[in-house]
Amino acid sequence: MPEPAGVKLSVVVPVYNEIGTIEELIGRVLAVDVDKEIIIVDNCSTDGTRELIATFAAPEVRVILQEQNMMKGNSVRRGLAAARGDYVVIQDGDLEYNPQDFVPMLQLCEQPDVLAVLGSRILGARQRNQKLPASSYSVGREVINIVFRLLYNSRLTDVATCYKMAAREVFQSLELRCNSFDLDFELAAKLTRLARLKGMRVAELPIDYFPRSIEEGKKIRWQDGLHALRTLWWCRFAPLLKQGQLAGGHGE
DSSP: OOOOTTOOEEEEEEESSOTTTHHHHHHHHHTSSSOEEEEEEEOOOSSSHHHHHTTOOOTTEEEEEOSSOOOHHHHHHHHHHHOOSSEEEEOOSSSSBOGGGHHHHHHHHTSTTEEEEEEEHHHHHHHTTOOOOOSHHHHHHHHHHHHHHHHHTOOOSOTTOSOEEEEHHHHHHBOOOOOSTTHHHHHHHHHHHHHHHHTOEEEEEEOOBOOOOTTTTOOOOHHHHHHHHHHHHHTTTSOOBOTTOOOOSTTO
16 A cells, blocks of 8 residues: 555554543544644553454545553554654544644744743643642652753643654654653653754643543553652663764754
């Protein structure tokens, strides 16, 4: 099957047991007015998600079925490797985020001094004069943000956000090793390091956010926060780019 020409955006959607949301989520992504492909990577779901996504017939949708449960980060990495679009964004399989935010994120990402764009739930809540629900997760998220800013001399407000967008070549040049939720933090750290090397920046954009509870299917746990802190420290010294990649200008 020939590769589609001119795809602007690849949307990587890692899923595990999202039978209650995945169909609506894909409908929302398809409704976004941008030339795109959707890469769904199923991590051996057991609730019928795997069978459901196999029935999706939209030509923009590609489905990758993991042969064993490799955890979320591995599914994201596999989706990034398969992407064909000029730009790539990561989208969870639930309804916490609003895919319509892809459009302004893409406009910002195309600016010549911007290496990557992170969708900030914190800035989004401030813009709407709201507060994100208080929980142990939100406390941990803020601790991680503070540690990140100290370690990486950064002003980013939401490094745990799912919404990370960059040129395909940028994502595919990174030496990524994390397989679980800690990939979110490896990406934030390495994009920040790479932007500094290139004399560019990682930008943030306020986004919508509709948090769900553990009872509703949220999978992150407090232990993931400890892994995140370890990952942030390790990523200060870890290899940044794949062998043979150079930290040149935008898109190189």
